[in-house]
Amino acid sequence: MAPNDPLAAYLDRFVPGPAGLVYFDGNSLGRPLRATADRLGDFVEQEWAGRLIRGWDEGWYDLPLTVGDELGRVVLGAAPGQVFVGDSTTVLLYKLARAAVDHQRGRDAARDEIVVDTDNFPTDRYLAEGIAAERGLTVRWVETDPERGIDVEGLSSALSERTALVLLSHVAYRSAWLADVPRLTRLAHEAGALVLWDLSHSAGSVPTELDAWEVDLAAGCTYKYLNGGPGSPAFGYVASRHHERLAQPIQGWMGHADPFLMGPGYTPSPGIRRFLSGTPPILGMLAMLDMLALIDEVGMVAVREKSVALTSYAVELVDEVLAPLGVVLASPRDPQRRGGHVTLRHAAMREVVAALWQRDVIPDYRDPGGLRIGLSPLSTSVTEVDRGFEAVREALVSRPGAASPGSGSAGR
Numbered sequence: 001m002a003p004n005d006p007l008a009a010y011l012d013r014f015v016p017g018p019a020g021l022v023y024f025d026g027n028s029l030g031r032p033l034r035a036t037a038d039r040l041g042d043f044v045e046q047e048w049a050g051r052l053i054r055g056w057d058e059g060w061y062d063l064p065l066t067v068g069d070e071l072g073r074v075v076l077g078a079a080p081g082q083v084f085v086g087d088s089t090t091v092l093l094y095k096l097a098r099a100a101v102d103h104q105r106g107r108d109a110a111r112d113e114i115v116v117d118t119d120n121f122p123t124d125r126y127l128a129e130g131i132a133a134e135r136g137l138t139v140r141w142v143e144t145d146p147e148r149g150i151d152v153e154g155l156s157s158a159l160s161e162r163t164a165l166v167l168l169s170h171v172a173y174r175s176a177w178l179a180d181v182p183r184l185t186r187l188a189h190e191a192g193a194l195v196l197w198d199l200s201h202s203a204g205s206v207p208t209e210l211d212a213w214e215v216d217l218a219a220g221c222t223y224k225y226l227n228g229g230p231g232s233p234a235f236g237y238v239a240s241r242h243h244e245r246l247a248q249p250i251q252g253w254m255g256h257a258d259p260f261l262m263g264p265g266y267t268p269s270p271g272i273r274r275f276l277s278g279t280p281p282i283l284g285m286l287a288m289l290d291m292l293a294l295i296d297e298v299g300m301v302a303v304r305e306k307s308v309a310l311t312s313y314a315v316e317l318v319d320e321v322l323a324p325l326g327v328v329l330a331s332p333r334d335p336q337r338r339g340g341h342v343t344l345r346h347a348a349m350r351e352v353v354a355a356l357w358q359r360d361v362i363p364d365y366r367d368p369g370g371l372r373i374g375l376s377p378l379s380t381s382v383t384e385v386d387r388g389f390e391a392v393r394e395a396l397v398s399r400p401g402a403a404s405p406g407s408g409s410a411g412r
């Protein structure tokens with residue numbers, strides 16, 4: 001049955017798309033808020049044109065850290081002074097992973113492995129391989145089921161006294177498997193490893209308690225559930241206890257103790273600022289401020305409740321409407337183990353997704369045969385889910401080569 005939506009009134013905060021649009025990709029690029037359109041225009045006229053270079057002293061210089069603190073408070077469960085914004089997620093993951101493995105190796109030269117799971121996001125796997133090649137380390141792969149994700153058993157099998165760093169995703173980009181962060185972090189710590197969590201697919205849809213969970217390091221995207229706009233900069237989290245121990249590899253002037261001294265030699269800033277490298281992308285941080293304000297107003301608990309209601313409803317619709325057509329749910333059924341999207345598997349999904357895009361129904365396609373439905377909680381309505389599923393059903397039955405309904409060929 002269609003769920004009630006106590007947050008429906010917030011749908012109107014977003015800039016509307018074309019009439020009839022069904023947007024199932026807020027987990028790849030969130031929709032803009034109306035407030036953002038105003039904020040960007042005002043910024044150009046008042047701050048950029050009005051203040052020019054003075055803007056740096058009047059707040060821009062500290063924006064990576066002030067926005068970071070706000071992210072920490074509203075969505076991440078991090079006390080001030082541990083979150084920063086800048087670079088892309090890929091670059092931040094690299095910086096943090098490199099800092100972590102170098103530190104671990106310095107303590108104990110035998111710690112020469114990075115543990116990564118085979119279904120982690122491509123960029124995470126590639127950068128781990130790059131760091132391993134660069135530093136003479138080994139990537140220890142955990143084979144994970146692409147319809148589930150990393151669990152205690154999988155991680156335990158890979159940990160040893162050689163583990164330097166564990167690099168995992170909180171929510172798996174394909175299946176939406178929701179990893180048990182506190183449990184897996186504890187497990188890694190018992191083995192003497194540090195953990196770097198990729199929060200790209202959870203930040204803004206699944207609450208985290210990074211401090212309480214004793215996470216070491218984390219990074220994630222702000223253009224997905226945080227609606228920062230295409231290419232908005234990533235965020236990074238480094239627990240305070242690690243600040244003075246870790247040296248990040250891209251040491252630039254913005255992470256220097258006194259950038260405007262412009263002196264010889266690099267002295268890292270105390271605290272979280274040392275993880276910055278170059279001039280921060282100010283324009284790219286503005287839109288996410290509006291989303292953070294909205295999430296603050298609603299509360300992460302209510303956001304997660306709506307997310308669970310939407311994905312549970314999607315699972316119901318798969319069972320009722322699409323399973324009879326041969327579609328298989330490729331995401332966890334247990335909402336406790338599921339993030340903010342749902343993946344449906346069928347051999348024809350590549351062509352189905354192409355047909356849906358033609359009619360302004362926008363999910364995305366992930367191999368093998370996965371149609372991924374992202375249900376960004378604050379911008380997706382229940383009727384949008386209904387219309388989207390009806391469109392998927394129609395695209396499946398009307399594709400060339402599909403058996404006509406009732407022709408008796410079900411189960412092929």
Ligand SMILES: *Cc1c(COP(=O)(O)O)cnc(C)c1O
Binds near residue numbers: 169
């Ligand atoms: C989207 C995503 C990224 C993207 O990284 P970029 O550097 O922003 O391109 C990285 N990791 C995960 C898990 C993602 O879902």
